[in-house]
Amino acid sequence: MFNKIMHVAVDALERAIAFLLVVIAALGAVDLIVEMYNAVSERGYLTPDTILRVLDSVLVVFIVIELFNIALAYMKRKNVIATVMEAGLVAVVRKLVIFETNAEASYVLMKAAALGILILAISLTWYLLRRSGVCESESAETASH
Numbered sequence: 001m002f003n004k005i006m007h008v009a010v011d012a013l014e015r016a017i018a019f020l021l022v023v024i025a026a027l028g029a030v031d032l033i034v035e036m037y038n039a040v041s042e043r044g045y046l047t048p049d050t051i052l053r054v055l056d057s058v059l060v061v062f063i064v065i066e067l068f069n070i071a072l073a074y075m076k077r078k079n080v081i082a083t084v085m086e087a088g089l090v091a092v093v094r095k096l097v098i099f100e101t102n103a104e105a106s107y108v109l110m111k112a113a114a115l116g117i118l119i120l121a122i123s124l125t126w127y128l129l130r131r132s133g134v135c136e137s138e139s140a141e142t143a144s145h
Contacts, residue, residue, distance in 0.1 A: 011075075014071060014074065014075045015075070017071055018068060018071040018072060018075065021064055021067055021068040021071060022068060024064050025061055025064040025065050025068065028057065028060060028061040028064060029061055031057065032054065032057045032058060032061065035050075035053065035054060035057060036054055039053075039054075052097070052098055055097050055098070056094065056097070056098045059090060059093065059094035059097060059098075060094065062090050062094075063087060063090050063091055063094065066083060066086055066087035066090055067087060069083045069086075069087075070083045070084055070087060079134070079135070081129060081134060081135045082126075082129075082130075082135045085122060085125065085126045085129070085135065088122050089119075089122050089123075089126070092115060092118045092119055092122060093119075095115055096115050096119070099111070099112070099115070
């Protein structure tokens, strides 16, 4: 009886979190449109700084969408490793896209090295997981059904 109640509670929490992620992604998309409209109506064009802000917002929305995909896969009791790796890669790429070089050179170099190491680590982990069969690609899963 207790286990059944706990499963129902966890299921309800999973659905609520998935719903909130959809709301966050939708609000992020609306914010992105408003930000672009304001930037273009103010100057008539997008500046490099505005483009970076817009790309940052786009990538944040993609990260939220990846988190939603993780929640969906988890609710379906599927293997979430591939989706988690994708979300991690998008998050690191976001940091790379908005990478600022106007700080002290040693700090910029250290930050660039850290991002490079993160990208290599995620890529190597993803490769090893795919090679071992733990992390199947979505196209392989679709083909097998």
